Amino acid sequence: MRKPYRWKSFLPNYLILTLFLLVVFLPIFGVLLSSFKTQTEVIQGPFHLPREFQFNNFVNAWTTGRFSDYFRSSIIVALAVVSVSVFLSTLTGYAFGVLSFPFQHILYFLLLIGFMTPFEAVVIPLYHFMYRLGLTDTYWALILPQIGLSVSFGTLWMTGFFRSAPQELIDAAAMDGCSRWQMLWLVLWPLARPAVLTLVVLIFMWTWNEFLLALVMVQKETLRTLPVGLAFFQGRYTADVPRLAAGSIIVAGPIVLVYVLFQRYFIQGLLGGAVKG
Amino acid sequence: MAGVTYKNVWKKFGDVVALEDLTLNIEDKEFLVLVGPSGCGKTTALRCLAGLEEVTSGEVLIGDTVVNDVAPKDRDIAMVFQSYALYPHMTVYDNMAFGLKLRKVKKDEIKRRVEEAAQILGIEHLLKRKPRELSGGQRQRVAVGRAIVREPKVFLFDEPLSNLDAKLRVQTRAEISKLHQRLQTTFIYVTHDQTEAMTMATRIAVMNKGLLQQLDTPQNLYDRPANLFVAGFIGSPAMNFFPAHLRKDGNSLYVDSGDFAVKIPEERNNVYMPFAGKEIIFGIRPEDIHNPDFAPPGIHAAPVESKVDVTELMGYEILLYLVSGKNNYVARVDPRTRFKVGDQVQIVFNMDNFHIFDPSGDPENPVAIR
Numbered sequence: 001m002r003k004p005y006r007w008k009s010f011l012p013n014y015l016i017l018t019l020f021l022l023v024v025f026l027p028i029f030g031v032l033l034s035s036f037k038t039q040t041e042v043i044q045g046p047f048h049l050p051r052e053f054q055f056n057n058f059v060n061a062w063t064t065g066r067f068s069d070y071f072r073s074s075i076i077v078a079l080a081v082v083s084v085s086v087f088l089s090t091l092t093g094y095a096f097g098v099l100s101f102p103f104q105h106i107l108y109f110l111l112l113i114g115f116m117t118p119f120e121a122v123v124i125p126l127y128h129f130m131y132r133l134g135l136t137d138t139y140w141a142l143i144l145p146q147i148g149l150s151v152s153f154g155t156l157w158m159t160g161f162f163r164s165a166p167q168e169l170i171d172a173a174a175m176d177g178c179s180r181w182q183m184l185w186l187v188l189w190p191l192a193r194p195a196v197l198t199l200v201v202l203i204f205m206w207t208w209n210e211f212l213l214a215l216v217m218v219q220k221e222t223l224r225t226l227p228v229g230l231a232f233f234q235g236r237y238t239a240d241v242p243r244l245a246a247g248s249i250i251v252a253g254p255i256v257l258v259y260v261l262f263q264r265y266f267i268q269g270l271l272g273g274a275v276k277g
Numbered sequence: 278m279a280g281v282t283y284k285n286v287w288k289k290f291g292d293v294v295a296l297e298d299l300t301l302n303i304e305d306k307e308f309l310v311l312v313g314p315s316g317c318g319k320t321t322a323l324r325c326l327a328g329l330e331e332v333t334s335g336e337v338l339i340g341d342t343v344v345n346d347v348a349p350k351d352r353d354i355a356m357v358f359q360s361y362a363l364y365p366h367m368t369v370y371d372n373m374a375f376g377l378k379l380r381k382v383k384k385d386e387i388k389r390r391v392e393e394a395a396q397i398l399g400i401e402h403l404l405k406r407k408p409r410e411l412s413g414g415q416r417q418r419v420a421v422g423r424a425i426v427r428e429p430k431v432f433l434f435d436e437p438l439s440n441l442d443a444k445l446r447v448q449t450r451a452e453i454s455k456l457h458q459r460l461q462t463t464f465i466y467v468t469h470d471q472t473e474a475m476t477m478a479t480r481i482a483v484m485n486k487g488l489l490q491q492l493d494t495p496q497n498l499y500d501r502p503a504n505l506f507v508a509g510f511i512g513s514p515a516m517n518f519f520p521a522h523l524r525k526d527g528n529s530l531y532v533d534s535g536d537f538a539v540k541i542p543e544e545r546n547n548v549y550m551p552f553a554g555k556e557i558i559f560g561i562r563p564e565d566i567h568n569p570d571f572a573p574p575g576i577h578a579a580p581v582e583s584k585v586d587v588t589e590l591m592g593y594e595i596l597l598y599l600v601s602g603k604n605n606y607v608a609r610v611d612p613r614t615r616f617k618v619g620d621q622v623q624i625v626f627n628m629d630n631f632h633i634f635d636p637s638g639d640p641e642n643p644v645a646i647r
Contacts, residue, residue, distance in 0.1 A: 168360045169362045171324075171358065171362065172363075174329065175327060175354070177379040186375075
């Protein structure tokens with residue numbers, strides 16, 4: 001017999017959850033609503049529904065804000081950073097998690113320093129470094145440092161996954177005749193999907209939202225990424241709230257989309273270390 | 278086909294000695310079982326042979342070749358793991374074919390071998406499934422199949438039955454024995470379960486604390502254990518031990534525990550006479566303690582007074598937990614026995630089958646006097 005649904009005992013949980021949901025969601029909802037309003041409707045309050053949805057705001061923002069350039073830059077940078085970082089993190093994670101070699105612990109520690117250092121502390125020397133290399137005002141100046149930073153975390157993340165991989169499976173693969181390279185790509189990589197996809201989402205999100213580096217490293221307008229573009233855009237149209245709101249939605253959209261696509265694996269990946277399958 | 282030799286093998290993990298000077302010669306086509314409690318070094322011994330661990334010193338040979346520096350894949354051995362260690366993203370077929378594919382065996386040859394192994398194991402209908410769609414017993418078979426298709430010189434089994442339920446374990450035990458007869462290859466099998474060891478092995482290597490205790494046939498291990506550890510480990514319920522004094526009385530020798538004294542048959546006096554007057558440990562198996570009414574005829578029966586503490590009816594036998602003074606012990610008696618808890622009874626020791634151990638050398642593990 002199924003127990004009757006005792007909603008009363010769940011009520012406090014739902015009240016608290018609803019409260020949190022509102023705290024998180026209301027501002028986003030406000031921006032989303034504003035992006036569909038006219039200038040005058042905005043003054044009537046953030047949650048006042050528009051009379052007619054002004055899709056035009058998005059077109060306006062896209063063209064006047066040069067978002068097509070920023071979008072292209074963001075996509076190029078994000079794709080490069082995510083793919084290279086995930087690949088490298090898989091290699092380093094495998095090395096630290098499964099293999100054993102001299103100076104393993106000290107190297108692991110050094111790699112993690114990158115993860116501990118606040119980015120703001122290194123951005124100026126990094127600029128000079130990139131300048132000497134002649135890489136400022138190129139995509140390289142955005143891509144290379146972010147790969148460096150992401151691999152720190154990626155190593156930590158993937159090492160955690162590889163360490164939790166069953167030892168007997170690794171042994172079985174060794175006895176079956178796998179080289180180290182084959183063991184990684186034929187046996188362990190297919191099992192790593194939740195961990196890898198989670199890493200993809202996280203690195204994508206960080207890269208997409210990166211502001212400071214993009215602000216410092218490139219001056220050319222066509223190379224600017226979305227967050228920087230948005231900042232300049234906001235500087236220009238301070239009064240035009242609907243257009244600003246539309247711009248913000250354009251910038252935030254892809255992350256939400258990536259998260260929605262991968263969220264099942266994302267949750268799996270986050271739980272992967274804690275709950276043994 | 279090949280035998281396996283361990284020559285003075287040591288394995289240390291930091292300060293922990295996992296294998297202490299292991300020397301062991303396993304013959305071609307033998308079914309050798311390494312048995313011992315957990316942490317005794319048996320799995321380490323197997324992993325050193327597989328190449329999954331490097332030995333600290335000594336030599337491991339497969340056939341006549343020293344394999345210390347040979348990679349696991351080039352040792353021509355296959356292993357079945359406790360957790361089966363199947364590749365979860367591959368079908369049963371691919372799991373079995375994987376090792377062959379890596380060795381660049383031709384496709385039709387792979388197909389032939391996988392199908393033949395599947396037929397031997399009765400898993401032909403499972404070839405397209407993934408491991409998660411299989412029961413424990415089926416996974417076990419696939420793991421064995423993965424080893425068979427490789428046609429290795431030596432098969433290694435690391436506690437392959439311990440994840441199965443009791444009934445399936447007994448069944449699979451018999452199947453592995455049959456497989457050994459069919460394949461005529463060297464099998465090395467690690468277990469902590471002495472029943473598995475006794476039922477399957479050609480010879481058993483009993484290990485404890487990294488040391489080989491005894492290497493012998495199952496029957497000899499049971500009849501003539503080399504020391505107290507082996508005597509206590511092989512057999513269930515375990516052998517009873519009594520600290521005692523070997524008393525000389527005229528021409529007779531008595532085992533005197535303080536609570537009872539039993540006479541040693543005279544034809545064995547010469548073996549034990551040198552230990553007269555010394556402290557010893559007397560051992561007798563539960564099956565050599567009888568209800569006098571049902572004792573086999575013609576044995577040297579030594580009567581002992583006891584109190585019945587617990588009785589366990591097993592159907593085909595009764596386990597009696599007995600108390601004699603400070604000694605507790607177990608007897609395995611005829612099911613027609615009608616003793617009740619609390620009864621003061623007389624039982625008999627069969628003095629044709631007993632063991633005496635000398636604690637003067639190694640008090641932790643006294644050796645048998647023979």
